Amino acid sequence: MDCEKRSKALFEDEPVGRAIMKLAMPAVIGQIILVIYNMADTFFVGLTGSDAMITSVTVCMPAFMILSAIANLFGAGGASAIARAAGAGQRHRAKEAASFAFWGCMGVTAIYSLVCVFFADGVIDLLGGANAAVHAHAKAYLITTVSIGGLATAFGALMAHLLRSEGRSMQASIGIAVGGIANVALDPLFMFVLFEKGNEPLGAAAATMLSNVITALYFIAVMLKNRHNTTLGFALDKDTFNKDIAGEVLSVGLPACLMTLCENISFAVLDNLMAAYGTAMQAGLGVAKKVNMLAHCMARGMAQGVLPLIGYNFASGDHKRMKKAAFTAAMVSVALALVCMAVCLGFSAQLIGLFIQHGSESVSAGASFLRILCIGGPFSAFAYMVVSFFQATGHGGKSLLLALMRKGMVDIPLMFALGALFPMYGLVWATPAADIICCIAAAAMFALFLRQLDRAPQPSPLCVTEKAAHSAAAH
Numbered sequence: 001m002d003c004e005k006r007s008k009a010l011f012e013d014e015p016v017g018r019a020i021m022k023l024a025m026p027a028v029i030g031q032i033i034l035v036i037y038n039m040a041d042t043f044f045v046g047l048t049g050s051d052a053m054i055t056s057v058t059v060c061m062p063a064f065m066i067l068s069a070i071a072n073l074f075g076a077g078g079a080s081a082i083a084r085a086a087g088a089g090q091r092h093r094a095k096e097a098a099s100f101a102f103w104g105c106m107g108v109t110a111i112y113s114l115v116c117v118f119f120a121d122g123v124i125d126l127l128g129g130a131n132a133a134v135h136a137h138a139k140a141y142l143i144t145t146v147s148i149g150g151l152a153t154a155f156g157a158l159m160a161h162l163l164r165s166e167g168r169s170m171q172a173s174i175g176i177a178v179g180g181i182a183n184v185a186l187d188p189l190f191m192f193v194l195f196e197k198g199n200e201p202l203g204a205a206a207a208t209m210l211s212n213v214i215t216a217l218y219f220i221a222v223m224l225k226n227r228h229n230t231t232l233g234f235a236l237d238k239d240t241f242n243k244d245i246a247g248e249v250l251s252v253g254l255p256a257c258l259m260t261l262c263e264n265i266s267f268a269v270l271d272n273l274m275a276a277y278g279t280a281m282q283a284g285l286g287v288a289k290k291v292n293m294l295a296h297c298m299a300r301g302m303a304q305g306v307l308p309l310i311g312y313n314f315a316s317g318d319h320k321r322m323k324k325a326a327f328t329a330a331m332v333s334v335a336l337a338l339v340c341m342a343v344c345l346g347f348s349a350q351l352i353g354l355f356i357q358h359g360s361e362s363v364s365a366g367a368s369f370l371r372i373l374c375i376g377g378p379f380s381a382f383a384y385m386v387v388s389f390f391q392a393t394g395h396g397g398k399s400l401l402l403a404l405m406r407k408g409m410v411d412i413p414l415m416f417a418l419g420a421l422f423p424m425y426g427l428v429w430a431t432p433a434a435d436i437i438c439c440i441a442a443a444a445m446f447a448l449f450l451r452q453l454d455r456a457p458q459p460s461p462l463c464v465t466e467k468a469a470h471s472a473a474a475h
Helices: 003-013 016-046 051-059 061-087 091-118 120-126 132-148 150-165 169-194 200-225 243-277 279-316 319-346 348-353 361-392 396-409 411-421 425-455 461-474
Strands: none
Touching (some): 003 016, 003 279, 016 051, 016 150, 016 169, 016 200, 016 279, 016 319, 051 061, 051 132, 051 200, 051 243, 051 279, 061 091, 061 132, 061 243, 061 279, 061 361, 091 120, 091 132, 091 150, 091 243, 120 132, 132 150, 132 200, 150 169, 150 200, 150 279, 169 200, 243 361, 243 396, 243 411, 243 425, 279 319, 279 348, 279 361, 319 361, 348 361, 361 425, 396 411, 396 425, 411 425
16 A cells, blocks of 8 residues: 555544544554663663752753754654645655655754754853752753754654655654664663663663664665655755745744744753752752653653544544544543653652662652642643644644643643742742643633634535645646
């Protein structure tokens, strides 16, 4: 079955529940593996018993995750543009979107990687790593994972988005899984065998960098294998930076980028404010945030997986199928987040103890922080789904507003306000409070959009088909 027939069968004919299972479940599993391998560095560094080393790894998380923000800018935007082009029968436009997404992502990543080389000290201090015991380890970790391994990391994340846009969710998730498994296997080798004692954060960084190179090589192999049966194309030509394509990709991808970027700015602000209470509190908070990532990443995987299905059916005019896909994915995301919240509430001390094993005050603080953070999970899961819905349908302005509300506009002011009222713990309560506020706004915007969509005149299937045929003939 060629690419177009496979996409049509999956996006148009497959029962919605089964289509979501095929598209989103591999993405969710991939995100779970991604969280596990992100936790692996913290787990193995935690075996050293050093709060400074644990903090050096966790304070670098925002800088490392900016690579994901860049990949989301071009990947989520590119995937939405590709899916909607496929739904409208515009194969050439899909290839243009893929080419722009690839070259744009690689160019911006290269610039960011160079910035982290020349301004590493300032970046580390800004992220809360000014403490001398933390700074040196954090700098080595940052340069290795971001400056040296940045292009491979961004490429892998980008390709996962683009492959999902044409229904290859399983191949995308395998690529993420390959890197995750490699990282977990390489961490102890680099940290405790190849590198001298005292250089464990550098060993963890080297393992992370190499595992992302392995992921990149996997995706290159996949593209070579599918080169005669794909809508994706990365040829650099006069249409690569077409302003219409660039605008379409960036307007949709910008909210995804800003959501990740603002999330990490928020984490950096929180780390900086928590630094006033000592390294042990920073270490506990850093581990709590990583454990709490599980619910958020599963919601993100569900949203990323179902995005092409929503975008395709929106463009083809099948709004009933589009809405069913969105509602089903939202219910599954919230259910998964509720399970994660229950586990975190019931076993917070045990979960933190997996990563901080020397019995310091950072364990009890981390458990308290985790119980607070996990409350926002179900609310965040629904908001993620609505943001992805607006991305899929090409409504970048709405998704941008929600992305900025979730991280940046609401939670950072709340950190200062609640932190002043309730020292230390108020800083952490700002996160779930912002998730609840954003969820309410997302629900209102989603309901209003669907009401307006139902009232608008709908094109007949014949008109949609004719439009697609004319568009394809034009190219």
